[in-house]
Amino acid sequence: GENVEQHPSTLSVQEGDSAVIKCTYSDSASNYFPWYKQELGKGPQLIIDIRSNVGEKKDQRIAVTLNKTAKHFSLHITETQPEDSAVYFCAARDGGYQKVTFGTGTKLQVIP
Amino acid sequence: SQTIHQWPATLVQPVGSPLSLECTVEGTSNPNLYWYRQAAGRGLQLLFYSVGIGQISSEVPQNLSASRPQDRQFILSSKKLLLSDSGFYLCAWSFETYEQYFGPGTRLTVT
Numbered sequence: 201g202e203n204v205e206q207h208p209s210t211l212s213v214q215e216g217d218s219a220v221i222k223c224t225y226s227d228s229a230s231n232y233f234p235w236y237k238q239e240l241g242k243g244p245q246l247i248i249d250i251r252s253n254v255g256e257k258k259d260q261r262i263a264v265t266l267n268k269t270a271k272h273f274s275l276h277i278t279e280t281q282p283e284d285s286a287v288y289f290c291a292a293r294d295g296g297y298q299k300v301t302f303g304t305g306t307k308l309q310v311i312p
Numbered sequence: 313s314q315t316i317h318q319w320p321a322t323l324v325q326p327v328g329s330p331l332s333l334e335c336t337v338e339g340t341s342n343p344n345l346y347w348y349r350q351a352a353g354r355g356l357q358l359l360f361y362s363v364g365i366g367q368i369s370s371e372v373p374q375n376l377s378a379s380r381p382q383d384r385q386f387i388l389s390s391k392k393l394l395l396s397d398s399g400f401y402l403c404a405w406s407f408e409t410y411e412q413y414f415g416p417g418t419r420l421t422v423t
Contacts, residue, residue: 243414
């Protein structure tokens, strides 16, 4: 089955700096890669996703890049704000299944 | 638009007691439904998923079971809770697209 590894587990940045979270996946058949933001005590919220036919996708201050050859993808947050503080999860989905495999999460702290 | 509901929001149950958590989705038909568990400070573990009424797939052997009695209703149950069943239980749905959307979760504490 799919295995998703996520790094780092914790990340502290100064407000206004950029944050980068990296994930690798094992199954070359995976073709969909979402990112979720989870605030304390709440359910994860889908913030951006990318499909395997695209190398990069951007939505305002958030961008995701995908390297299919190396089987890794990354989340980039620019101009970080205190409200970006949360746990972020990457995930990968095999096109033949209804299941999504999640990484172990990155706790991002943005210091004002 | 679609919305997903879970209840209760929090639950404290003694060891050996039964469990029933409910999840309902509004605004869509025949969604795929999922139950996840999240231990404190940990990632998301898929417990069950369903692609239709009465169709349940279990991902890991455990003390829990799931049922889908109606198209947009997904229930997580246990006959006898264990301490290790404590955690944050999340229901999610998806449809024809790949996006998966989560509910607000149920915090279960087994004492």
